Amino acid sequence: MSVCAKVSKHLRVAGLAFGLLTGPVLGAPERVVSINLCTDQLAMMLAAPGQLVSVSMMAQEVESSAMAIEARAWPTNSGGAEAVFLLRPDLVLAGQYSTRAAVDMLRRLGVRVVQFAPEASFQDARDNIRKMGQVLGQQAKAEEMIARFNRDLARMTAPGKRPVRAALYAANGYSAGAGTLATEIMAAAGMINIAPSAGLSAGGTLPLERLVLAQPDVVIRAARYDGTSRAEEILDHPAFRALPTDADAVTGPEWVCGTPKLVHAVAAMVHVRNKIVANQ
Amino acid sequence: MRYRALLAFLAAIVAGLMVVSLLVGPAGVGPVAGIAALVDGKGALGLVMREIRLPRALLGAMVGGALGVSGAAMQGFLRNPLAEPGLIGISSSSALGAVIALQSGFAAVSVLALPGAALAGAVVAVALILMLAGPRGPSLTLILAGVAISALAGSFTSLVLNLSPNPFAVTEIVFWMLGSLSDRSMQHVAMAAPFMAVGALLLAPLGRGLDALTLGEDAAEAMGVRLTRLRLMLVLGTAALVGSAVAVAGAIGFVGLVVPHILRPFVGARPSRLLAASALGGAAMLLSADIAVRIIAPERDLKLGVLTAIIGAPFFLHLIWRTRGQIA
Incomplete structure (x- = not known):
């Protein structure tokens, strides 16, 4: 009993010290x-x-x-x-x-x-x-x-036209599925992300074959890094280059974090969408 | 002719596996629709069949054939069943050459720059091996030299990729060590094909000389075999084949060990006949491995070298067991 009491007392003291150090700071x-x-x-x-x-x-x-x-x-x-x-x-x-x-x-x-x-x-x-x-x-x-x-987002909400079918594609066949910032950026710009229905795997990759067969209206590419990598070679694949794309349909650092800069990403995609709708 | 029957049998297996390879993929295309799309090449399905699956099947056969025939030629020349491009460090040196070419930007100069650099890496390794192991290639020297060259080339490859400004490069150490055929295109076929053709042309006429060598060097020279010329053609031919294979598919081990080992009894242990048979056998083995990785883990890009090592390493251990008298 007494041992237990001693231990619990020590624990309380330790906990108190811990609380003092990590608790909410005033000011x-x-x-x-x-x-x-x-x-x-x-x-x-x-x-x-x-x-x-x-x-x-x-x-x-x-x-x-x-x-x-x-x-x-x-x-x-x-x-x-x-x-x-x-x-x-x-x-x-x-x-x-x-x-x-x-x-x-x-x-x-x-x-x-x-x-x-x-x-x-x-x-x-x-x-x-x-x-x-x-x-x-x-x-x-x-x-x-x-x-x-x-x-800013409300101002950008796309008019009710037919949504453009889009997919994001990056190194190693990485794509964005449901429940990602990328999908919400696309949706805010009047695009439907087709990756989930095209069979995006749990690993976040979409085989190039499935992307080609899903026939998106536009493929949004990831900006490339310096240097070379085999991972990014997929963006030079002839089957990938045959897909419809747009010079402005490129993701950037605004797509990475949940900051007000997301508005810039949405604006860029609205621009892409309008171009595609105009060409249809 | 039992030899011709063997070649016809192996060719039929390779043809069958190529068809299977064309029909296996994440998109789940029906066989009839797939072949029809491959022939007419129209629409999205035509694109998938012609630009994604066809190059993969072709490269599987080409890379496997190159590795199989290189193994058979090296083993015939060194008269040692353990000589295999992967084990003795030729593949890892090719990978180092390829990685240096890619990261320095040299590979962008010309289509031939990447396989050329891999070939240069392979030449250095083959020359080093022949220099260290000597004409008879005793197993111990051969394997130890191979271990040292593999380790050195492998660590330099890792170093170069670690220093790359590209964040993806460092994750590709695995590709260069274990090999993969995912997402290859006709560009890679066109890149490897010329080097592989040259390599095959260099190795093809060596059959007679390798047969003569089984009787010993003196006997071979007495029969009119010019050993220096044979050695030069062997070095360049093997380097061209392994270098171009590694440049497009990474270093895939054990194919050149397992295939000649299985086929040797069927060709009466004659090196000349083993060359062609091993080319077909290597193609069959790599196509099977590439089909298996797509069935086992369709979207994980399981590396080919994982599978070939699982099959090949027991063979290697068995060979060491059998030749342990010589090693000691």
Whole structure:
């Protein structure tokens, strides 16, 4: 009995200490470090001047980051626990699934870490903007951003014409299925994503054969990276090049994260759709 | 003629497997509709049959044939059943050549640049092997040299792909080590075909010389075989075949080991006859493996080398067991 009581007392003390270190901080954080591409962008948009100390290295990469230019104003971090800890953050912003080891380590070191789930829909994007506003103490700015995002989207809603049948196609035959940002971007632009009905596999890949036989009105390609890879050779395959496409039907960094930049992706697809409808 | 019957039998198997290969795929096309679309080439189905499935079936036969005949030729020359392009490091050196050409941008210069670079890698490896193993190619030296060359070429391949600015490149180490025929096109057929033709032409006339070599070098020279010329043609022919195969399909192991091993008893252990038989046998083995990967895991791009190793490694162990007297 007494042993048990002792242990539970120790546990309570430990729990108390843990609670003090990781519990909600009163007042806005002053040294925020972001280690995830999507939290980088939301933080850059919402943080007060000087509040955000560092963003991840990916934030400056033009292929993946919709704010690569803006991100040059911040020092970058590699996302490693040691490097981040040395920045003496009072808040670390991380993704839900990546950099698990770093997040666990930082929490053990007593740093407050808030994780953001990847956005699979426009509603997820609104939720994450709101959450970012709360953790940074910028609620009003976040609400204003959501309202503007909703207004911009509403303005873009396509007129009720026949939807264009589209599919996204990238390296290794990767395509986007139901419940993804890409599908919602297409839908907002008056396109139907045909990948799920064409037999998109659980791995997110669509065999080229099935894409060809599904006969989409337009194929939206992924922008290519520097250097060569066998994975991207599929975008040069004669059977792929025979499919209808459009110079502007290309995904970009705006498709990656749930930020108000999604509006740019929708606008580009509306432009593509209008061209296709005009040619039909 | 038992030999002709064997060749006809193997050719029939290859033809049958090519038809099966054309009819297997994720899209589930009916056999009649598929063949009709292949012939007329119209519509989306015609595109699938002619541009996606036909090159895959052709490359399966070409790559398998190239690996089979290379194995038979190397084994005949070194008089050692363990000599196989994959095991002795020729395939991995070709892969290194191909990867360097792709990542340096040299491959974009010309259609022939990629297989050419793979060929250069293969020549270096074959020359090194022949230099290290000597004319008789004792098993121990051969295998140890192969292990060293494979390891070195493999790590350089990984290094080059790790340093690539392309985020997908690093995941392709697996492709270069294990090989795959997914999403290949007629461009790859056109890329490999000239090199494979040259390789086949170089190896075809070697049959008589390899037969004579079974009696020993002195006897072969007494019979009028010019050994230096034979060696040069063998090096270049094998390098052209393996290099072009690796450039389009990655390094696929054990085909050149298993196929000659199975067929040797049927040709009376004559190297000249083993060449043609191994070409057909290799084609049949690779086509079967490529059909199997599409049936086992249709959308996972299971690598061909996984399957050929599962079949081939036990053969290899068996051969080591049988030749262990010589190795020691």
